[in-house]
Amino acid sequence: MALHLIKSDEIHLSCRQRIEACELWLRRIIHDKFLAEFGGDYINLGEINGQLIFSNNTRQRVQNYLSANPGQYSRPIDTLLFDDLGSTLGKNDVYKKFFKEVMEEDFQMGAQQIRDVVKTLVQIRNALSHANGGTLSLHDAERALCYCSDIIAPIKSFYSKMSIQDKFPAPVFTRFSDSLGTVWHPNPPSDHRFITHTLYLGDEIRFEVEVDSTFPPDEYKVTWMVCNISHSLAEKGEGTSFNLKMASHHVGTHFALQVMLKSNKDWHRMQNMDAYLTMNYEVLPVPR
Numbered sequence: 001m002a003l004h005l006i007k008s009d010e011i012h013l014s015c016r017q018r019i020e021a022c023e024l025w026l027r028r029i030i031h032d033k034f035l036a037e038f039g040g041d042y043i044n045l046g047e048i049n050g051q052l053i054f055s056n057n058t059r060q061r062v063q064n065y066l067s068a069n070p071g072q073y074s075r076p077i078d079t080l081l082f083d084d085l086g087s088t089l090g091k092n093d094v095y096k097k098f099f100k101e102v103m104e105e106d107f108q109m110g111a112q113q114i115r116d117v118v119k120t121l122v123q124i125r126n127a128l129s130h131a132n133g134g135t136l137s138l139h140d141a142e143r144a145l146c147y148c149s150d151i152i153a154p155i156k157s158f159y160s161k162m163s164i165q166d167k168f169p170a171p172v173f174t175r176f177s178d179s180l181g182t183v184w185h186p187n188p189p190s191d192h193r194f195i196t197h198t199l200y201l202g203d204e205i206r207f208e209v210e211v212d213s214t215f216p217p218d219e220y221k222v223t224w225m226v227c228n229i230s231h232s233l234a235e236k237g238e239g240t241s242f243n244l245k246m247a248s249h250h251v252g253t254h255f256a257l258q259v260m261l262k263s264n265k266d267w268h269r270m271q272n273m274d275a276y277l278t279m280n281y282e283v284l285p286v287p288r
Contacts, residue, residue, distance in 0.1 A: 012128055012136060015144040019082075019125045022148040024210075025155045026085040026118075028174065031077040031185070033098040043076040048093050058084060070196065074184045082125060086118025102158045106150055117147050160214040170263045170274035171220050175210035189275040199255065202287040203246045209259055209277070211240065220263045220274070227256035227278070246283055255283045 034042035034053075043062050046053040054062075058080070065079040073079050080088075089099050095111035107113045124144045127136055163169045172188035180197040199205065209222060224242040226234045233249045242259070244250075261275040268274050 008136075011138075011141050015124065015136070015141050016128050018145055018148040019121055019128075022121065022151050023082050023085065024175070025152050026082075026089070027075075027077045027080070028185075029099070029102060029155050029158070030085060030088055031075055034077075037098070041076075048097060053088065053091070053094055072181065072183070072196075074186075074193075078183065078185070082118065082122050086115050086122070090115025090118070103151075103154050106154045114151070117151065121147055156214060159212065163212070163214050168269040168274075170265065170269050171212045171215040171261055172275040173209050173259070173261060173277055174212050176259075176277055176279070177208050179206040186277055189269055190277070192278045192280075194280045197281070199246050199250075199281050199283040200288045201246055201248065201251060201283065201285050204243065205246070206241060206243050207257065207259070207279075208241045211261060215263070218264075220261055222259060222261055224257065224259050226250070227258050228254060248285070250283045251285045253282050255281045257281070 034046050038046045043054050044052075044059055052059075062076055062079045066073060066076070089095055089103070090111045092111045095103075095114070099114075100110070103114060104110070107117075120143060124136070124140050127140070170189075173186055173191075174188075176182070176184040176186060176193075178195070178197070180199075182195055182197055184193055186193070207224070211217070211220065211222065222238065222240055224235075224237040226236075226244070229249050235244060237243075242257075244257075246255075256278060257280075258276060258278045260273045262268060262273045270276075
């Protein structure tokens, strides 16, 4: 990589984005594997060979996060740290049962290799998050970009193969967020959520979604629409993000926003679309 030709702030931004993407993919594969095996309470119930997968300290920390921030986390995996993700995949018995089929082609040295790679990425991520981020060496930047790609590639390949086997191989939403701090990993292909953050008249909010990255962006269209108000007032938009300023016609107990996903195929999972999410907020009439 010719990183020496790129501005340092652009390199740091790329590294942060790649590391964040790596975290998201690790969370997704761990969540999906454990959910299928242990159910929704896998943090407390997941065990292998008679031993709990997550330590007492980790389970207590997860519970503390969930109790202190009700409604913020849609999945227990979202409360775990990057270090926790690497430690989970890096346990030999856990790796062999759940993740070897996904990672072994790219990580031939197994669980220990993944654990070491994530430890390296954690150190680089921490450097980028603090004042010494500006001193990040080009070598560390190369490692961040390459190591993250090494982890992401086999996971994406795994989901790509699953999509091929899907009865309706079409894209779905994998993440929703808003500028208030809401992060939600929906249950595809359609899901509904009452958002706990209250909005106020005059607030300017940014809403964003992520789509299953095994489908290229030019193969689908994302559209937004404000619901349950007069059609003439209902704002609409296209793309993976949508900005909206709360106006008087949004005020009420159930401000509803829907985002829809439609592939370019001549058929669709739900006849006229392939996936959708609906979000409800409370919008108060008094400005902040």
